[in-house]
Amino acid sequence: MKPEALLHPTPAGLFCPPGQFYVDPVRPVERALVTHGHSDHARAGHGHVLATRQTLDIMALRYGVDFAGAGQAAEFGEAVTVNGVTVTFHPAGHVLGSAQIAIEKDGLRIVVSGDYKRGIDPTCAPFSPVACDVFITEATFGLPVFHHPDPKTETKKLLASLLQFPERTHLVGAYALGKAQRVIRLIRDCGYDQPIYIHGALQKLCDYYAGQGIELGELRPATLEKSNPAAFHGAIVVGPPSAFQDRWARRFNEPLISFASGWMMVRQRAKQGGVELPLVISDHCDWPELLETITEIAPSEVWVTHGREEALVRWCEMQGIPAKPLHLVGYEDEGD
């Protein structure tokens, strides 16, 4: 069987003809396998969704309990048969519940890694490499310019800034699912035990993480009492980056805008976003990690889904590994 017969790109997403299912479809389909809960991978409206328990929970939190016709929970490492195709979920280390999906038939195994990272992250299970014939990788940070520093060193910059500017409210931009909880956890691991204030959009997901045993410390809603504008002096407020462009951000005292993202590696990116304190904290692989992962798994072929696929394809070719871009549409080019 040629790998393309087992899995190939379609406008709705990666499709497995023998299994009659899609992986992370961008349009509503009858049967979907979902790697993780980020909204560009996990969409509402499918007939049947197979995903990890946590991903199903997160989808329900975001879209409501009727986000799909039916949900089926996959356990890490346990094979499930879908129309004669063997499907196994493995941890991807991206966000809570995130999985790689191994798809197997007639001795051919393709691993769809979804979004993944190799760095330490106490808020989710670590990536486990799975031997395969075809490894499908993302390339969000697939350029040699990206090498993410130690996230704790980055987090300490935030704490140093709090000492330097004790009057200013430190607004930390972080995506609502995964990044926000990871950053909060990092702040705690660096020894900060004051309450951390969160934007309303983070509340449900932070509660869910806490319920899954991920200790986030005391979180308070970042709602301002009119009578007390000094309340947030020197406080850390975590919110989705989109909120910072909003009137919402202006209520704080001389807000110092910080943003936790792999994109902060590039100065001009930070500048563009009006970010004063860039924190290079990423939930994706940097360039060295992408190369390490491919070298470690040693697949006979690499397919690249989204991001800077041309550079990663080039590197694979230089190593003599057949590689091709899948040109999937609909995934956030810049999401991290």
Add this chain to the structure above:
Amino acid sequence: MSRGGRIMKPFATLLDRLVLTPSRNGKLTLLADYFRDTPDPDRGYGLAALAGTLDLKGVKPALLKELALERLDAVLFQYSYDYVGDLAETIALVWDGGGKERVAEGGQPRLGEVVARMNALGRTEVRGAVRDLLDHLDHSSRFAFLKLATGGLRIGVSARLAKQALAQMSGRDVTEIETLWHGLEPPYVSLFSWLEGRAEKPVLASPAIFHSVMLANPVEEGDLEKLDPADYAAEWKWDGIRVQMSSHGGTKKLYSRSGDDISGAFPDVIAAINFEGVVDGELLVGGTARSNSATRTFSDLQQRLNRKTVNARMLADYPAFVRAYDLLFEGGQDIRAQTFLARRERLTGLIDKAPHDRFDLSALVPFNDWDTLDRLRIAPPDPVIEGVMIKRKDSVYQAGRLKGPWFKWKRDPFNVDAVMMYAQRGHGKRSSYYSDFTFGVWADGEEGEQLVPVGKAYFGFTDAELEVLDKFVRDNTVERFGPVRAVRAEPGFGFVLEVAFEGINRSTRHKSGVAMRFPRIARLRTDKLPRDADKLSTLMAMMDAAAPPVEKA
């Protein structure tokens, strides 16, 4: 390593902070603090780097790129550069090959030492020395060094802002600093001594240096109605290039408006200079008004630009001359503090005695009210006129672009509706957006009408419009060629852009046969479909109307 303290670091830190400081006042404070707290000669080299006057001999962008390519595949390097949009930052980021950052033992070298060392090295030694230096600098300092070497910092600090910071730090007037500026050299030790009150004001060796030029602001809605026309004089705005002639003690120079010495390309003008002083004017091709021959178009002038030398044929076919606007120095005397009319009187006397075939005086345009001037502006008497200049009669000559004394009021630009065909990421602060657009118009092809690209524009839109354009590109990419994306452009689906431009010329280099000058995106025509966009024949007609054949003198 015996390279002294961590003194490259203050400059590196300054750059890092400037990049992320959006407010002008914030930048001024950072700069003034840096100049105050950093010793000579480091701060002087820092100033030179910011003002674009630092020259690291032998350390050129090409060499830096070669060094980067010693450790990274050329294709991967190019992808990286296309993405980051800044050579210095790209090299700084890829230098460690993705390894974790090392901090050198023994600290970082001083900025002054780095500059002195690089400039003392022979060509063959530079390569190794730069490689060694880059290996030992931390990430920020490496970025700072690369920025110095590649020039054009693109961090939102102009030479003007740096000088303003000097003014803020010292309490001196920025005009005084501007006046001295082009007579001084890095590391500006005498300038800092004076600014700190430890020495007399530096004396300029020769006034045949370049003096920063005075610039005009465009007339905007409501600007003129508040002003009394009787206070102002008007001149035609000629479509050449603004120049400064500087002549003193037998040294004669021709400078572009940014201070580049272009004397070498214009020996005809230089040889004709028979006066001493500094004259501001427009460089043009053709004949002077007083030799009764026509001023020729900008595309004729272009034949003479960007050349180091020029042959006899060029000199004969494209004779250059200067149309004088202003006089800054008469002989050795600085008359910039006199009024426009007083300076003009002296200029008239000087030009009168200068060779008639190479110099003439920019005529005043008589007018009594703004409406009259508006009509003249819209229909000027010569095709090489692009509008009018409005100058306050009592204005002193002040470097920079002050609002009030001088205005430019241009003829309205040309407009066409074109279709977006390709897009590329921008550079600098636009590097995460698709902000460079190639657009086309309809032309008859073998298979009926098809789009032919006619130009490229990367400004004119607001940040909000850029979001719209960028999203269209991302959602409608049909093909990619490296950093370039082709977008959907069909009669019934695509993105129509109203493109404004200053002029249009025939071109053999462009497939369409036309080349636009200063094209920019005037409006997003989301109300139009590509099939409603203009045709190539429309552009051809504009070209014929814009540039009537000019008799050669």
